[in-house]
Amino acid sequence: MFPYLDFQHCINKAIETYRNDLFLYGTPKGLPTLIPVIARHLANHQVFAKPANMFITAGVQQALSILCTIPFPNGRETVLIEQPSYHLFIEYVQLHKLPVKGIRRTAQGIDLDELERLFRTEKIKFFYTMPRFHSPLGTTYSRKEKQRIAELAQQYDVYIVEDDHMADLEHDSKADPLFAYDRFGRTIYLKSYSKIPRENILKLDVSNVKEEAVEKGINQLMAVLHAMRL
Numbered sequence: 001m002f003p004y005l006d007f008q009h010c011i012n013k014a015i016e017t018y019r020n021d022l023f024l025y026g027t028p029k030g031l032p033t034l035i036p037v038i039a040r041h042l043a044n045h046q047v048f049a050k051p052a053n054m055f056i057t058a059g060v061q062q063a064l065s066i067l068c069t070i071p072f073p074n075g076r077e078t079v080l081i082e083q084p085s086y087h088l089f090i091e092y093v094q095l096h097k098l099p100v101k102g103i104r105r106t107a108q109g110i111d112l113d114e115l116e117r118l119f120r121t122e123k124i125k126f127f128y129t130m131p132r133f134h135s136p137l138g139t140t141y142s143r144k145e146k147q148r149i150a151e152l153a154q155q156y157d158v159y160i161v162e163d164d165h166m167a168d169l170e171h172d173s174k175a176d177p178l179f180a181y182d183r184f185g186r187t188i189y190l191k192s193y194s195k196i197p198r199e200n201i202l203k204l205d206v207s208n209v210k211e212e213a214v215e216k217g218i219n220q221l222m223a224v225l226h227a228m229r230l
């Protein structure tokens, strides 16, 4: 099902075109010619950021690990995560014995009063959240929730790490990431490109599902497919 030959062709072409760059030491921010390309692509997702503030990492996983390690301007150390959350990140914080707090997230969202209490009373460095297509719940925060989270972060000097790993699966052109609602510059937006090959598989699977099922909630379906690790 996956267009393997097309993918192979692209990889070969990229190696051929960039052979002088690919096998040398890179720059800490990633391939310089790629950054403006990524900037244009992110703008399509309503993520308008200066190329100077963009960094290419070997996936979201590496970006998370760097963010856990580097000091933040708020001088704090505790990471707040939704429960449930991305299992590999949970393993990461446990393995490294990082100070961590959790906030319950259900299909109905999170308790914003509880979020405010945690922001106010704990020394939260950043709140790791998946506003869109949460894994494993498959749900998405409403516009109001995204706005409120951004406001609370500003009020209590907390940063937000937004994991938008499934952004390419969005069909609603009006659904913007939390980053777009953050007027205060508190959100560090992470976008994964490792899901692009899988996206084709997901799209194929979705088209095979009955219309009513799609209407009932494409988000749930994504969660199922994701849980199957397609």
Ligand SMILES: Cc1ncc(COP(=O)(O)O)c(C=O)c1O
Pocket: 058, 059, 060, 061, 062, 086, 130, 135, 163, 165, 191, 192, 193, 194, 195
């Ligand atoms: C929620 C979430 N974030 C990030 C990733 C990984 O992204 P990357 O492959 O870019 O490290 C995954 C992988 O499945 C994921 O489920």
